[in-house]
Amino acid sequence: MTAQLEAFLLSDIGRRRAQNQDSGGSFPEIGLFVVADGMGGHRGGEVASKIAVDTIHEVAATNLKHGKSSAEALTEGAKHANLRIMDRAKKEPDLEGMGTTTTSLRFEDGKVFIGHVGDSRCYLLKREGIWQLTRDHSLVQEKLRAGMITREQLKTDRMKNVITRSVGFDLHFGIDVYEYAPEAGDLFLLCSDGLTGPLEDADIHEIATRIYYAAIDTDEFKGREHGFEPLLKSLAESLVAAANDRGGDDNITALIARYPGKSP
Template sequence: MKVAARTDIGQNRDMNQDFIFVSENPVGNLPNLCVVADGMGGHNAGEYASQKTVEVMIAQLMRGGKESIKEQIRNAAYQANQTILDVAKSDQKMQGMGTTLVGVVCDGAKATVFNVGDSRMYIIRSNGISQVTEDHSLVQEMVNKGEITSADMKEHPRKNIITRAVGVQDELDVDFFDLELKEGNLLLLCSDGLSNMLKEEEIQQVVYNRKISIELRVEQLVQMANDNGGADNISVILVDPFA
């Protein structure tokens, strides 16, 4: 397994509210873990929410347990959710904060993917790219209802409204996806600062360029997102499960 990751402030933000975590080594009982969190909130609340969510999850996961990978992740996300809610209740400046969450655990030819919000995971093959996660967003709901097309999502004026996030409600519903991986498959986790700035075909072309290292591919994606406007913070994690 080989991983390359980068987070960048972009062109239009005063601070980076994204937070990324990468461990190719075990995290508690998990064989490895990669996470992207995209925070929201005024002052430095979004920055706090994304980092604190990941830190609380890691601390919880490090304790281990006999539960399945999914249950351990669900419990860790729940602990993080409660922590963010408690801080928001005790500090007026932090009210309204929250964060997206997308992550993956790779175990041989299997991968467990989880998400809350509109940060995404893609699987990239030699012949194409597929979004694994489904956005928890207003525009995704509109697509599901047939009110707009997928192509309309990036330009829609309400594209930034998410319908699910960590730290917003007492209940937290985490989506899980099971992947069967094949040699040559690559996994990409990202915040919407990347997915809103690049077409999926552009992402696929860069990610599957075997002539350059995965580190350079990540750098190239971030640069392209910035060249296209860099409207938001940009976070990218690229995983080669079989390297």
């Protein structure tokens, strides 16, 4: 599905980091969108996240061209990215230990598929609310599920930045694949933890309500089925600005993609 797909990607270094180790990719021609948050000393994180985005794009496009499903394409993309990152680290000792999260989204007719490794996230945004569609692969999430901490304690836990799954570290890593049935006008937000660290889900929805949903009710946008990219840009910029206003401790990436059709 590629008809009238609109999206906007913004990646920001934040206020405290020397380099941006996040990467993102918007490939509407094949209905694919990707965010990756790299890790590793020196330039490792930056290299790993770029390899992941480029590889997922390349491999997914090839798989789709040969009739593979979206779920297979996203899975194979992540697997190949894992191998390429590990191979690059072997060849360049200064990159040893690098890795990355990956969260990828593929639109089909009537379906959305999400491939996920790590603690970057995919959200569904609607006028009436926000839903996290992915589950973080993180130590604090495991502690939360085990009842060891409360949701309120999660953000301040000293292990909050420890992830339990990533691309580039282990040959036998696992990727979660989710399938969702979208409605016309749904927004999907892919983001790194530089956004979700300082902002609560309610903050993200409040900004979306003020910047995006208020605007689509005006005469300029009412009844439209496409032409929303300026609003997606404004929303991404507002989200990144809000994260920076709350410290900007990490790199911040927000990719917002709109499912085609007339908004309800």
